[in-house]
Amino acid sequence: MQALCYPQDGPEPAPYDATLALEGGGVRGIVTLRLAAxxxxxxxxxxxxxxxxxxGASIGFFNCLALNYPNEFNRPKYSARAAMGLFEEAMPQIFNRTVLRTILSANGLLYSKYPADGLEKMAQKYLGNTPLNQSIRQILAPxxxxxxxxxxxxxxxEPSSILMWQAARAGTAAESYFPSYTLEINGKTHTFCDGGTYDNTGLGxxxxxxxxxxxxxxNIFVVALGTGETKQKISTRWSGSAGILSWAPEILPVIFDTSKSQDCQNFKQMLPDNFKPGAQHAxxxxxxxxxxSESALDDASPENLQKLVESTNKYIEDHDEKIRDLCKALGEA
Structure with a gap:
């Protein structure tokens, strides 16, 4: 599962400024990896x-770290396609719980739905003890x-002794899904949870x-890769008078979509939504x-992951011209 890149010294300084933003979304993070591939x-x-x-936020942060994990030549150890394979292996381990935990946590209402063991084990396995400040490119995560x-x-x-896996653990502690994570940074102790509730795209x-x-x-380019849009909405018949038990399972996707909508609107006001060849800013x-049926953040079954990839393949096929123009503009910049 090595990268498709040649083993030469780190990336050349680019004559442009280009951001790749990867949205959070649990197992739906495989969508952003397929698009990146x-x-x-x-x-x-x-x-x-x-x-x-x-x-990137949440799993988007994890995916950013995987794409920027260096080998001995300071080149990416994993291509996006290789990272998809790691993702398919890791997700069933991360979103794994016993029947007893499901009962005792009241399916996440009393405490986190999943233990941190699987998340920490997979983060350590794929990101090792590499310091965060050794990532190939700059990574930002809320x-x-x-x-x-x-x-x-x-x-x-930023100079610090944080390891990549520790940052991944702290930045992916999604509220109600995983326990928060305590980390010492420059002599101060901090307790973190997922920042996707206020910036799920990582654009903020x-x-x-x-x-x-x-x-x-x-030239300035920004490419945001989303984890999938659904048409599901909270029913207005009961949402106005619903209590916390009714709201809680429904509101998180709404928060994520609202954050993404606002971020994308802001960026479109600053940059043209047009990646035609020769574009200077886009x-x-x-x-x-x-x-x-594929929108659950924690359905890590092989069948669901495959369906997510198939939905992404269909999107790529249907938006071939848009993706072709984008790739040509980036390739020629």
């Missing part, structure tokens, strides 16, 4: 040779600091970097429509 295939380059910065600071951004360019934490890039003559969101 298509971009790598069409450009003939690794994602780290195309994009100068990565951002998290919620349960201390006084509240919002927090993991930035791989990229704003400051985008504004910096806007002061340079560089933004694009690639995201398939998926059936509600």
């Amino acid at each position: 298509e971009i790598e295939k069409r450009t003939g380059k690794c994602a780290t040779d195309i994009f100068t910065r990565f951002s 998290a919620v600091n349960l201390g006084p600071e509240k919002a927090y951004t993991f930035d791989s360019r 934490v990229d704003y400051p970097e985008l504004f910096k890039a806007a002061t340079t003559p560089k 933004f694009a969101l690639l995201e398939p429509r998926i059936p509600f």
Whole structure:
């Protein structure tokens, strides 16, 4: 499962500023990896040779780390296609619980639905003891600091002793799904959970970097990969008077979609939604429509993962021109 990239020294400095943002969404993260694999295939380059910065929330952060995990030549150890294989292996281990835990946690109402064991084991297995600041490209990821600071951004360019797997564990502790994670950073103890509730696309934490890039003559490109859009909505017949037990299972996808809608709207106001060849600045969101039956964040069955990939393949086929223009613009930039 090695990368398709040649084993040469790290990526060349790019003459442009390009962000790849990977949305959170549990097992639906395989959708963003499939889309990233298509971009790598069409450009003939690794994602780290195309994009100068990565951002992602929750599983999107985990996927960013996988794509930026260096081998001994400071090249990506995993291509996006290889990362898909790791993903398919890891998800059943991560979203795994006993019948007793299901009962005692009241299916996540009393405490987290899943233990942290599988998540930590898989993070350590695939990301090892590599420091976060050794990622090939800069990675930004939102998290919620349960201390006084509240919002927090993991930035791989900041000096610290955080390991990649520790950052992945802290940034993917989705509320009600996994326990929070306590981590010491530069002598201070912090307790983190998933930042997807306020920035599920990872685009929000990229704003400051985008504004910096806007002061340079560089072209600016932003590509956001979504984990799948569904048409399911909360019924207005009862939602207005529903209590927490009725709201809780339904509201999280609404929060995620609202965050994504706002972020994408903001970026479209700043950058043209047009990746035609020769474009100097552009933004694009690639995201398939998926059936509600495939939308669960924690259905890690091989059958569901395969359906998600098939839905993404259909999206790629139906949006061939858009993806072709995007890849050509990035390849020629």
